[in-house]
Amino acid sequence: MRVAIFLLGGFLFFSISAKAQWLAGSSSPQSGIARISGSQHDIDPWQVGIGYQYNRDNLTGTPFNTQGINLSLTRYFTGWFGVEAQLGAALAGSTGQSSTPPNLDAKSIFIGAGPRVTYFNRSRFEPWAHVLIGLDHYRFTQNGGILGSNSALGYPFGGGVDTYLTPHIVFRAEVDYVGSRFFSLNQRSFQAIGGFVLGF
Numbered sequence: 250m251r252v253a254i255f256l257l258g259g260f261l262f263f264s265i266s267a268k269a270q271w272l273a274g275s276s277s278p279q280s281g282i283a284r285i286s287g288s289q290h291d292i293d294p295w296q297v298g299i300g301y302q303y304n305r306d307n308l309t310g311t312p313f314n315t316q317g318i319n320l321s322l323t324r325y326f327t328g329w330f331g332v333e334a335q336l337g338a339a340l341a342g343s344t345g346q347s348s349t350p351p352n353l354d355a356k357s358i359f360i361g362a363g364p365r366v367t368y369f370n371r372s373r374f375e376p377w378a379h380v381l382i383g384l385d386h387y388r389f390t391q392n393g394g395i396l397g398s399n400s401a402l403g404y405p406f407g408g409g410v411d412t413y414l415t416p417h418i419v420f421r422a423e424v425d426y427v428g429s430r431f432f433s434l435n436q437r438s439f440q441a442i443g444g445f446v447l448g449f
Contacts, residue, residue, distance in 0.1 A: 291416070292369055293448030296323040298421055300444015302337050306355070307438050308387065308431055309396070315342025315355055319442045328369050333379055334362040335405075337440070344389070344396070354390040359383060359403050359427075367411075375419075378408035385429050401431045411446065419446040 302319040305312050317340040325331035342355040361383020368376050385403025389396045407425030414420055423442040428435065 292325055292328050292367070293417060294325050296325070296331075296419075296446050296448045297321070298323075298444055298446040300421060300423075300442045302339065303441045304337075304339055304342075304357070304427070305439040306339075306342070306357070306387075307436055308429075309344075309347055311345075311347030312438075313342065313344045313347045313355065315339035315357060317341065317356075319444065321446075323365055325367075329367050331365045331367070332362065333365040333381065334360075335381055335383075336360050337442075348389075348396055350391065353396060355387065356390075357385065357387045359385045359405070361403060361405070373413045375411040375413070376408065377411065378406075380404070380406040385427075385431075387431070399431055401429050404428045405440065409442070417448045419448065420444075421446050 298319070298321040300319045302317050304315045304317075306315055307313075317338045319338075320336045321333055322335075323331045323333040337357075337359040339355070339357040342357075344353040344355055345351065361381040363379060363381040365377060365379040382402070382404045384400060386398075386400045387396075388398045405425040405427045407423065409421055409423035411419045411421050421442070421444055425440045425442075427438040427440050429438065430436070
């Protein structure tokens, strides 16, 4: 909980700083941060995303699958750099044969934040990359050995492509490597996210 409060505080601090810079300058958030001649859209200062999240988790040496919902909020400070906060919740999953006893119901939640870099260009397709760090929590409905309710440091990093459907509505495809540190061991997992983003 302390990590989440710290990340939220830092996110708000950067947002207030950027707002002050805008008020001091000639640009306004309503007009978008930047526009390239011939481009189809501005980069909106704020982006809110919602999507489907699939995870290939590997906590115990044998991977298992979870799926759920992903929410993101990004604040751009320039035409290419922003700070992103993300909440990913795996609402359904099973360990299969990877645990003892097998077939444990698995749920997880990740909350974190970090920098985001976007390649702003003249096309509808906008590639980007990000690095997040935060709190990763897993809960297994049946207690199976070391598995139960566990929290650890999580650090997804990866990227994706935004496809602009309108100047302010985007379809997003994202792929991330997800590192974690449960049971004093390093884990490597994978996640894929697909969804929509509203810019304003």
